[in-house]
Amino acid sequence: MNHYLVFIESKNGQISKGSRDLLIKASLLANSSSAKVSALAIGNNLQDLASQVQSLGATTLYVSDEASNLPYECLRYVDLLNKVWSATGPVTILANRDGLTRDLLPYFAAKVGVPIVSDCVSIETSEEGLIVEKPFFAGKCVARGLLSSQGAILVCRPNSFDVVEVAPSDKLDQVSISSSLENTKAKFESENQVSSEKVSLSDASIVVSGGRSLKSGENFAILEDLAKTLGAAVGASRAAVDAGYVPHEMQVGQTGKTVNPKLYIACGISGAIQHLAGMKTSKVIVAVNTDPEAPIFQVCDYGIVGDLFEVVPALKQSFSKLLNQ
Numbered sequence: 001m002n003h004y005l006v007f008i009e010s011k012n013g014q015i016s017k018g019s020r021d022l023l024i025k026a027s028l029l030a031n032s033s034s035a036k037v038s039a040l041a042i043g044n045n046l047q048d049l050a051s052q053v054q055s056l057g058a059t060t061l062y063v064s065d066e067a068s069n070l071p072y073e074c075l076r077y078v079d080l081l082n083k084v085w086s087a088t089g090p091v092t093i094l095a096n097r098d099g100l101t102r103d104l105l106p107y108f109a110a111k112v113g114v115p116i117v118s119d120c121v122s123i124e125t126s127e128e129g130l131i132v133e134k135p136f137f138a139g140k141c142v143a144r145g146l147l148s149s150q151g152a153i154l155v156c157r158p159n160s161f162d163v164v165e166v167a168p169s170d171k172l173d174q175v176s177i178s179s180s181l182e183n184t185k186a187k188f189e190s191e192n193q194v195s196s197e198k199v200s201l202s203d204a205s206i207v208v209s210g211g212r213s214l215k216s217g218e219n220f221a222i223l224e225d226l227a228k229t230l231g232a233a234v235g236a237s238r239a240a241v242d243a244g245y246v247p248h249e250m251q252v253g254q255t256g257k258t259v260n261p262k263l264y265i266a267c268g269i270s271g272a273i274q275h276l277a278g279m280k281t282s283k284v285i286v287a288v289n290t291d292p293e294a295p296i297f298q299v300c301d302y303g304i305v306g307d308l309f310e311v312v313p314a315l316k317q318s319f320s321k322l323l324n325q
């Protein structure tokens with residue numbers, strides 16, 4: 001029987017939006033091929049996850065609480081994944097693309113000898129196997145491939161799949177796993193936790209981004225203002241990051257984060273290919289730029305030729321009115 005295993009991220013006992021979306025996708029894939037859906041959670045505060053994954057169709061939750069308060073360490077996580085893999089046999093692992101999974105899963109794929117596809121934006125079932133799609137060359141091309149192997153790892157771009165209602169599973173088995181690794185070769189030095197109440201950039205369904213033309217970090221306040229009205233996250237181009245206006249975790253693009261929101265508002269961003277690499281699959285792109293020849297206007301759905309210092313506050317005012325009606 002096919003088996004999908006979703007790698008869960010959670011914070012304070014709440015499953016992330018990205019993991020929720022993947023569980024929904026796994027349930028839909030499982031329904032169309034009589035397969036099973038399991039979830040794997042490693043970390044702390046995991047006791048409340050059972051009901052959440054069950055409500056999204058999972059029938060087994062593999063959980064390791066021993067990692068509580070221990071920082072991420074690749075070989076220990078590989079050992080935990082291996083325990084699950086030994087119990088389940090080859091499965092299709094679905095995970096969201098982030099720093100942790102980009103470090104962990106290629107290593108694990110090589111260890112167990114299965115294919116890995118990074119940056120998946122589409123997964124469908126077929127008689128021959130799974131058909132997956134991933135963009136490349138900054139979204140200019142889309143590769144479509146068939147995975148016919150038993151077992152594979154699919155690292156997915158956030159917000160790629162439809163969010164629909166799925167039936168909860170009748171029952172959930174909870175299985176504890178623990179690592180037998182005492183010492184690993186890696187030595188933990190320190191961790192930089194960025195704690196923020198703001199909407200996470202990777203998960204956000206609306207992103208407002210600014211570029212070099214913002215001229216200072218303080219001026220990003222006008223984007224924050226618009227973002228607050230829309231419940232959006234704020235991103236930036238590399239030029240804005242390199243100029244020191246905002247931190248690197250806000251950078252969108254080839255060497256920053258990949259976002260895939262329903263709405264991306266690019267303010268004073270030229271549309272360099274490396275920026276497009278991180279946002280081109282956004283469902284609707286709006287660009288605000290003073291230069292009517294700016295390349296961003298080639299990819300946007302709606303373009304506003306104008307000064308962002310006038311347009312952004314006007315947008316904020318209009319959205320406030322609309323949303324408060």
Ligand SMILES: Cc1cc2nc3c(=O)[nH]c(=O)nc-3n(C[C@H](O)[C@H](O)[C@H](O)COP(=O)(O)OP(=O)(O)OC[C@H]3O[C@@H](n4cnc5c(N)ncnc54)[C@H](O)[C@@H]3O)c2cc1C
Binds near residue numbers: 238256294
């Ligand atoms: C290896 C490599 C990796 C890279 N990775 C990334 C990456 O991950 N992300 C990324 O973003 N870039 C990346 N870059 C840099 C990229 O090539 C561009 O230099 C960068 O995206 C430009 O940022 P920008 O659009 O803010 O600035 P600019 O290119 O300087 O564009 C500013 C734009 O603002 C407009 N403008 C000016 N004033 C106003 C105003 N008042 N109102 C409205 N519009 C105005 C201008 O017309 C212009 O189009 C990378 C480059 C390399 C070589």
